[in-house]
Structure formats: C-alpha cells, structure tokens
Amino acid sequence: MIYFDQAASSFPKPVGVAEAMVEAVQLFAANPGRSGHQLARQANEVVEKTRKKLALLFHHESERHIVFSLNATTALNQAIEGLMWEPHDHIIATQLEHNAVRRPLERLKKEKNIHVTYVQKDSGQEWAELIEATMTEHTKLVIVTHGSNVTGEILPLKEISEVVSEHNALLCVDASQTAGIVDINMATMGIDMLAFPGHKGLMGPQGTGVLMVKKHVALRPLIVGGTGDASESPEQPETWPERLESGTINTPGIAGLLKGIETIHDMGIKTIYEHEKKLAIRCIDGLNAIGGIEIVGPDTHQERLGVVSFLVKGVDPHEMAIILDNHYHVAVRAGLHCSPLAHQVCGSSETGLVRASFGLYNTLDEVDTFLSAVAEIKEGLLE
The missing domain is CATH 3.40.640.10 (Type I PLP-dependent aspartate aminotransferase-like (Major domain))
Known part of the structure; x- marks a missing residue:
C-alpha cells in the first residue's frame, strides 16, 4: 500500500x-x-x-x-x-x-x-x-x-x-x-x-x-x-x-x-520539510503534465506543505479515490476534508477534491506510481 x-x-x-x-x-x-x-x-x-x-x-x-x-x-x-x-x-x-x-x-x-x-x-x-x-x-x-x-x-x-x-x-x-x-x-x-x-x-x-x-x-x-x-x-x-x-x-x-x-x-525539521515539499513539487509537475487536472493551492515556486489537492475534470473525486485504493493500492482522501470554507474559496464545495498528502517515509518512486495511476484512471474513464 x-x-x-x-x-x-x-x-x-x-x-x-x-x-x-x-x-x-x-x-x-x-x-x-x-x-x-x-x-x-x-x-x-x-x-x-x-x-x-x-x-x-x-x-x-x-x-x-x-x-x-x-x-x-x-x-x-x-x-x-x-x-x-x-x-x-x-x-x-x-x-x-x-x-x-x-x-x-x-x-x-x-x-x-x-x-x-x-x-x-x-x-x-x-x-x-x-x-x-x-x-x-x-x-x-x-x-x-x-x-x-x-x-x-x-x-x-x-x-x-x-x-x-x-x-x-x-x-x-x-x-x-x-x-x-x-x-x-x-x-x-x-x-x-x-x-x-x-x-x-x-x-x-x-x-x-x-x-x-x-x-x-x-x-x-x-x-x-x-x-x-x-x-x-x-x-x-x-x-x-x-x-x-x-x-x-x-x-x-x-x-x-x-x-x-x-x-x-x-x-531535523528543515530536512523533513524539504523532503515533503520535494514530493509535492514532483506530484504537481506530474499532474500538470497529465493535463485536464485542476490543482489548488500555492504553485511549486512558493513555500508549501506536502499536501496536493486536485480535481480531474469530469471524474468524481470519490470515484477516483476508490479506484486508487481498490485497483492501485494507493490511499488518498477525497471530499471536503472537514474544511468546507476552504473548499468554498477553491470553488470545490459541490464536488470536493482528491487530496494526496506526503510524509517522512514517502518516496519519489511512490509519487511516480501514483501519477501513472491517475493518468490511467483518467484515460480509462474519459477517453
């Protein structure tokens, strides 16, 4: 997993x-x-x-x-x-x-x-x-x-x-x-x-x-x-x-x-922060490369946490999360994340978002596997 x-x-x-x-x-x-x-x-x-x-x-x-x-x-x-x-x-x-x-x-x-x-x-x-x-x-x-x-x-x-x-x-x-x-x-x-x-x-x-x-x-x-x-x-x-x-x-x-x-x-906190930010940047760049994906939050040139929330246009976030879990063994969270006001700001109150959040022991290889899964799901559902 x-x-x-x-x-x-x-x-x-x-x-x-x-x-x-x-x-x-x-x-x-x-x-x-x-x-x-x-x-x-x-x-x-x-x-x-x-x-x-x-x-x-x-x-x-x-x-x-x-x-x-x-x-x-x-x-x-x-x-x-x-x-x-x-x-x-x-x-x-x-x-x-x-x-x-x-x-x-x-x-x-x-x-x-x-x-x-x-x-x-x-x-x-x-x-x-x-x-x-x-x-x-x-x-x-x-x-x-x-x-x-x-x-x-x-x-x-x-x-x-x-x-x-x-x-x-x-x-x-x-x-x-x-x-x-x-x-x-x-x-x-x-x-x-x-x-x-x-x-x-x-x-x-x-x-x-x-x-x-x-x-x-x-x-x-x-x-x-x-x-x-x-x-x-x-x-x-x-x-x-x-x-x-x-x-x-x-x-x-x-x-x-x-x-x-x-x-x-x-x-060291600085080392941990830089590691999680690196994973987030890899994820954001990869999602942008797939195309047809709306990402919320700071871009890769700004200070940010290892939290990446996104919406694949035309795909229900909950369906995306279920497929990632059941077929690719990737655990993410979909929905409003107990922060409905933030979703109002992002314009995602009706749909929610898929959230991938990274930690101390996650790796770049795991991010790449996740990106490949998202691309396959998007292609299978929309193309």
Missing part, C-alpha cells in the same frame, strides 16, 4: 513509537502524578520528559503550561471555549480553518452572541493586512491555521502576530498540519496558544494532542475532576498543567509521542 493520507494521520510510525508504547503498558502502566510509588514515578518521568522535549522543540517559556489532550480538536476546544467570553466580543479566523476551529466558533456565536469574522485572501492580498483591516476594539482572539489541510498554504505567523499584538488580542494557532514539519517558535512568532496533534507530523500515536499556553493566558477548564493535586478542595486547582488535565492521561500514547519527537529531532 502506498499511503498518501499523511495530512489525516502519519503512517507508518518510527519503530520506536510502538516499542515505547508496549514498554509503558508492560513495565510501568501506573497513573502518573497520582501515587508516590516507583511505577507511578516512572510513568510521570516519561510524561515530564515529553513536556521538556516539546518546550524545546517549540521554544515555549514554561513546561508547566504544556497540556496533554486527546487530539488537536480537544486542544482547540479548550483554547477557544476556555477563554472568558462576553457578549459582542469579536473573533477573527480564516476561511482555511478546519471544523475543529469553525464549529466551536459557530457555537460561541449561537450561545454567547460572539461575533466571528472569517477572512479570505484573494490574489495580491496579504493575510496580515486582511486581519488588521478586520480588527476592532472588541477583537479578543485571532485564531489561524498555520497550514491548510486542503491547499497546502503556509500562513505567515510572524506578520500576523505583529498585527494581533498591536490590538491587545490573543493569537491562537492550529498547527495540526505543521507541527514537526515546519519550524515553529512560540517566542519569536508571538503565539499565545498553540494546538496540535501528536499523530501527524510529530509521528506519535493517535489519541495524543497538545495545547501550549503562554503564562499570561487564563483559561477556564472545560473538564474538571481528579488531578492528584489539592484533592481536599471542591474547586479545580489553579496549578498548571493539573488545572487542564483532569483524569488519567494517555501515558502509553505520550511515551510513543516522545519517540516520535525524538525522531523529528534527529532528522
């Missing part, structure tokens, strides 16, 4: 990921941060080591303000709905946002009378300028995807953060498509909250996610309960990360995530 659905979940994982998870289950499957015995301490050591690695990787000011979650969606919900909202507060997002952002925003609109603006960039416009033109005295949060899971576009966080900081608002970044692939520096990029999954670019297992929060940001926990801290109090503790980590966390998953992070560190 050729796996080109890396934007959904990375596969295969580094060998050490599964080994670390098995070790955690078999050797120290205790509850970290709760009991004082040696197995609980060993489990806690793995969790805290992972926080330290994440702080270093993303240049975060405080290990204690790194919170583990189930995935990027739960992290984003905590970031968005954990803020103290008042009627008529204003939020700015982009039309590239995933439903993990859009749906919490729409719920705030409905339930708390919050105003939300989704900015769209046309040719010749810059994201920072669009956001600045939309800022008001009521703007409390700007939330942007760092990289689109549909178009592969990478947004300029530094420029956006400069605009946000001038208006006394917070900047939250959805790094679901970029964490572990594109260099992210929370300090220099002015990011107040950063959310991402462990199972994509960081090469960890599913069921892991992270929310990184600057110290000045106050968040109300969405889930309260046992934390192993201040157990005598009926109130949720104020200490981090316990405040946002009620219940038993996924220690085996975090152990696997640690190995994924170590793989990223050993290979």
Whole structure:
C-alpha cells in the first residue's frame, strides 16, 4: 500500500513509537502524578520528559503550561471555549480553518452572541493586512491555521502576530498540519496558544494532542475532576498543567509521542520539510503534465506543505479515490476534508477534491506510481 493520507494521520510510525508504547503498558502502566510509588514515578518521568522535549522543540517559556489532550480538536476546544467570553466580543479566523476551529466558533456565536469574522485572501492580498483591516476594539482572539489541510498554504505567523499584538488580542494557532514539519517558535512568532496533534507530523500515536499556553493566558477548564493535586478542595486547582488535565492521561500514547519527537529531532525539521515539499513539487509537475487536472493551492515556486489537492475534470473525486485504493493500492482522501470554507474559496464545495498528502517515509518512486495511476484512471474513464 502506498499511503498518501499523511495530512489525516502519519503512517507508518518510527519503530520506536510502538516499542515505547508496549514498554509503558508492560513495565510501568501506573497513573502518573497520582501515587508516590516507583511505577507511578516512572510513568510521570516519561510524561515530564515529553513536556521538556516539546518546550524545546517549540521554544515555549514554561513546561508547566504544556497540556496533554486527546487530539488537536480537544486542544482547540479548550483554547477557544476556555477563554472568558462576553457578549459582542469579536473573533477573527480564516476561511482555511478546519471544523475543529469553525464549529466551536459557530457555537460561541449561537450561545454567547460572539461575533466571528472569517477572512479570505484573494490574489495580491496579504493575510496580515486582511486581519488588521478586520480588527476592532472588541477583537479578543485571532485564531489561524498555520497550514491548510486542503491547499497546502503556509500562513505567515510572524506578520500576523505583529498585527494581533498591536490590538491587545490573543493569537491562537492550529498547527495540526505543521507541527514537526515546519519550524515553529512560540517566542519569536508571538503565539499565545498553540494546538496540535501528536499523530501527524510529530509521528506519535493517535489519541495524543497538545495545547501550549503562554503564562499570561487564563483559561477556564472545560473538564474538571481528579488531578492528584489539592484533592481536599471542591474547586479545580489553579496549578498548571493539573488545572487542564483532569483524569488519567494517555501515558502509553505520550511515551510513543516522545519517540516520535525524538525522531523529528534527529532528522531535523528543515530536512523533513524539504523532503515533503520535494514530493509535492514532483506530484504537481506530474499532474500538470497529465493535463485536464485542476490543482489548488500555492504553485511549486512558493513555500508549501506536502499536501496536493486536485480535481480531474469530469471524474468524481470519490470515484477516483476508490479506484486508487481498490485497483492501485494507493490511499488518498477525497471530499471536503472537514474544511468546507476552504473548499468554498477553491470553488470545490459541490464536488470536493482528491487530496494526496506526503510524509517522512514517502518516496519519489511512490509519487511516480501514483501519477501513472491517475493518468490511467483518467484515460480509462474519459477517453
């Protein structure tokens, strides 16, 4: 199987990921941060080591303000709905946002009378300028995807953060498509909250996610309960990360995530990014050579992710994906990719698109095999 659905979940994982998870289950499957015995301490050591690695990787000011979650969606919900909202507060997002952002925003609109603006960039416009033109005295949060899971576009966080900081608002970044692939520096990029999954670019297992929060940001926990801290109090503790980590966390998953992070560190983010971009360029050039194919997103001369979405004119994207899977053993994803606003921008809301997304272990030969398959399918269906 050729796996080109890396934007959904990375596969295969580094060998050490599964080994670390098995070790955690078999050797120290205790509850970290709760009991004082040696197995609980060993489990806690793995969790805290992972926080330290994440702080270093993303240049975060405080290990204690790194919170583990189930995935990027739960992290984003905590970031968005954990803020103290008042009627008529204003939020700015982009039309590239995933439903993990859009749906919490729409719920705030409905339930708390919050105003939300989704900015769209046309040719010749810059994201920072669009956001600045939309800022008001009521703007409390700007939330942007760092990289689109549909178009592969990478947004300029530094420029956006400069605009946000001038208006006394917070900047939250959805790094679901970029964490572990594109260099992210929370300090220099002015990011107040950063959310991402462990199972994509960081090469960890599913069921892991992270929310990184600057110290000045106050968040109300969405889930309260046992934390192993201040157990005598009926109130949720104020200490981090316990405040946002009620219940038993996924220690085996975090152990696997640690190995994924170590793989990223050993290979180097720049190397990984250049590899995935090279695969995307090969794919785009090959699709253009086939002809009759509409490709969305940045061209090959621009910075972009290893995500290539396209439509073979006259061919249903879902049919294309099914044929690729059943007859060529190539896994891609067709449809709206949980980002309907992005498809509105691309003009593909009615049809959806085929998305091929590349990862650390994909090769140029696999891309060439995929291109040959697309050409054969197009010829068989249309000619």
